[in-house]
Amino acid sequence: MAKKTSSTTHTKGTSGHSVVYIVGDSPLVEEYANLCADKGYSVVVDWNESPKPAPKFEGTVKVSSTTARNTAVALELTIADKEHKKKNLVTLDKALAATAPILTNSVTVAATEQATWISGKHRLVGIGALPSFSQQRIVETAPTVHTPKETVEVVQRFMQSLGKEIEVVQDRVGMVLPRILCQLVNEATFVVQEDVATPQDVDTAMKLGTNYPLGPIEWGGKIGFKHVYSVLSAIENDLSEDRYRISPLLKMLAHTGEWWKKQ
Amino acid sequence: MVKHFGIVGAGTMGSGIAQAAALSGVDVLLYDVNDTILRQALERIKYDFRKGVNRGKLTQEQMTEAFGRIHPRTKLHDLKQCEFIVEAVIEDLTVKKDLFRHLEADTKPTTILATNTSSLSVTAMASVLRVPERAVGLHFFNPAHIMKLVEVVRGERTSQETVDHTIELAKQIDKTPVVAKDTPGFIVNRVARPFYGEALRLLGENVATVEQIDRIVKEGGGFAMGPFELMDLIGIDINFAVTQSMYEQYFGEPRYRPHLIQKRMVDAGHIGRKSGQGFYKYEDKK
Numbered sequence: 001m002a003k004k005t006s007s008t009t010h011t012k013g014t015s016g017h018s019v020v021y022i023v024g025d026s027p028l029v030e031e032y033a034n035l036c037a038d039k040g041y042s043v044v045v046d047w048n049e050s051p052k053p054a055p056k057f058e059g060t061v062k063v064s065s066t067t068a069r070n071t072a073v074a075l076e077l078t079i080a081d082k083e084h085k086k087k088n089l090v091t092l093d094k095a096l097a098a099t100a101p102i103l104t105n106s107v108t109v110a111a112t113e114q115a116t117w118i119s120g121k122h123r124l125v126g127i128g129a130l131p132s133f134s135q136q137r138i139v140e141t142a143p144t145v146h147t148p149k150e151t152v153e154v155v156q157r158f159m160q161s162l163g164k165e166i167e168v169v170q171d172r173v174g175m176v177l178p179r180i181l182c183q184l185v186n187e188a189t190f191v192v193q194e195d196v197a198t199p200q201d202v203d204t205a206m207k208l209g210t211n212y213p214l215g216p217i218e219w220g221g222k223i224g225f226k227h228v229y230s231v232l233s234a235i236e237n238d239l240s241e242d243r244y245r246i247s248p249l250l251k252m253l254a255h256t257g258e259w260w261k262k263q
Numbered sequence: 264m265v266k267h268f269g270i271v272g273a274g275t276m277g278s279g280i281a282q283a284a285a286l287s288g289v290d291v292l293l294y295d296v297n298d299t300i301l302r303q304a305l306e307r308i309k310y311d312f313r314k315g316v317n318r319g320k321l322t323q324e325q326m327t328e329a330f331g332r333i334h335p336r337t338k339l340h341d342l343k344q345c346e347f348i349v350e351a352v353i354e355d356l357t358v359k360k361d362l363f364r365h366l367e368a369d370t371k372p373t374t375i376l377a378t379n380t381s382s383l384s385v386t387a388m389a390s391v392l393r394v395p396e397r398a399v400g401l402h403f404f405n406p407a408h409i410m411k412l413v414e415v416v417r418g419e420r421t422s423q424e425t426v427d428h429t430i431e432l433a434k435q436i437d438k439t440p441v442v443a444k445d446t447p448g449f450i451v452n453r454v455a456r457p458f459y460g461e462a463l464r465l466l467g468e469n470v471a472t473v474e475q476i477d478r479i480v481k482e483g484g485g486f487a488m489g490p491f492e493l494m495d496l497i498g499i500d501i502n503f504a505v506t507q508s509m510y511e512q513y514f515g516e517p518r519y520r521p522h523l524i525q526k527r528m529v530d531a532g533h534i535g536r537k538s539g540q541g542f543y544k545y546e547d548k549k
């Protein structure tokens with residue numbers, strides 16, 4: 001906290017607005033871009049696959065696939081596509097100044113594994129990011145064995161500048177919230193698949209019976225069933241435990257992207 | 264419309280259900296084994312009603328009227344005029360089966376017989392009836408006079424007509440019904456399992472601490488309570504028992520497997536708020 005002033009110099013560039021570069025999947029990229037633009041950053045974004053129609057941004061957000069050297073912080077928000085993630089990280093590692101940290105989404109691949117792909121291992125810090133949570137106050141953060149304390153502090157100050165706090169957890173596939181939430185969605189789809197209850201009744205029951213802010217099926221839709229599926233298969237691979245078996249219904253939802261129609 | 268609503272068992276749940284029903288304008292016949300228990304139940308109900316009046320949730324007049332609609336009874340055949348009866352006696356299959364047999368003998372053939380069981384099979388209970396089609400689950404949540412949700416549980420032989428009437432009754436007493444097939448945990452107790460189970464595993468694997476996990480779930484996920492706070496509130500013993508029962512009833516399904524941490528906490532007597540210590544310490548208790 002005492003380092004508040006030095007933090008400002010660190011994240012603000014010479015123009016007064018420091019540059020944040022964001023690359024990854026839609027809609028996470030847009031969510032973080034709007035958040036950063038809203039807090040006064042110069043934001044540059046790129047996607048693995050450009051969303052159609054092209055999203056409209058509220059503040060000044062530039063779309064570009066080249067990473068500026070003066071980038072203060074880079075965010076790699078790819079959720080599951082390992083090849084894209086690797087390619088993005090290698091490009092960022094080459095383009096960025098040695099002091100610039102890369103916050104990489106580590107919900108499906110541990111940050112430690114991602115660090116083996118680049119030479120600037122010190123700059124990599126895992127964060128937990130899934131669509132629809134960017135307005136929340138806490139961000140899970142997973143440093144690796146290569147991450148010095150200073151880098152974690154830069155990440156902390158950056159998140160503070162976005163109105164957030166970090167919670168430092170162990171670097172583990174699925175992290176904390178994604179693992180709990182995705183298993184809730186999974187269980188809910190088992191219930192629907194087995195005809196125990198309708199999707200609407202499952203959501204009503206969980207909101208009224210346990211006071212959850214959203215029903216698990218609604219949540220699956222907001223996060224994206226394909227992302228829920230990616231997180232669970234990554235955990236299933238990592239832990240080799242039967243409890244992470246994914247319901248066939250969830251797999252279908254992940255592939256079609258829409259609600260299942262009973263034949 | 265149900266005019267006479269029978270409730271068997273005037274414990275925590277029975278009294279709560281009686282309050283909700285009486286407030287909605289139904290006449291409640293509240294049965295328990297003796298006058299002392301019924302007197303205590305009426306005291307509790309009066310106390311809750313007064314709290315409602317003090318908080319401006321209901322008027323003095325509404326309270327007097329509702330209270331007047333609750334009729335204590337110690338003879339089962341006094342419930343004969345009821346179109347709908349729900350039992351909320353102790354969670355014991357033999358006791359409940361026995362009660363269902365007596366109720367069938369003592370009531371009109373059209374009366375719906377419902378059970379508030381959380382963990383027993385509605386189908387098994389209904390099997391003792393000559394007409395199992397009239398039996399159904401009606402699962403309330405504690406405190407029953409406040410929680411809006413009820414799970415209407417369709418047993419293997421429950422008729423559609425019985426399900427429809429039960430949904431109507433639920434709406435009549437101002438509850439929101441959802442329908443579930445008779446399977447362990449119904450909807451809520453089953454879908455909620457990973458909330459606790461994954462949190463316990465994350466703790467066991469040292470991914471984060473109790474405090475961190477609760478904070479991430481609340482301030483990162485928007486939940487009102489974290490899994491460990493909630494386990495402390497429910498009682499770690501109760502939560503462990505529910506998980507264990509689900510695991511056994513699903514013949515060892517790994518998703519419901521309890522965690523050693525729960526067992527050790529129960530062994531240690533650290534069962535949550537009620538014991539002064541659970542995952543957190545509660546200084547005001549003990």
Ligand SMILES: NC(=O)c1ccc[n+]([C@@H]2O[C@H](COP(=O)([O-])OP(=O)(O)OC[C@H]3O[C@@H](n4cnc5c(N)ncnc54)[C@H](O)[C@@H]3O)[C@@H](O)[C@H]2O)c1
Pocket residue numbers: 271272273274275276277294295296300350351352353354355358362379380381382402403404405
């Ligand atoms: N407490 C909860 O949170 C909760 C929530 C949902 C469902 N339930 C279910 O509701 C039922 C009752 O639970 P509770 O917490 O109110 O229990 P409780 O112990 O507070 O009350 C049970 C009442 O039933 C009476 N009783 C016992 N045997 C009887 C019999 N043979 N005939 C008539 N009355 C008899 C007892 O005198 C007592 O008043 C159980 O099936 C339980 O699983 C409980």
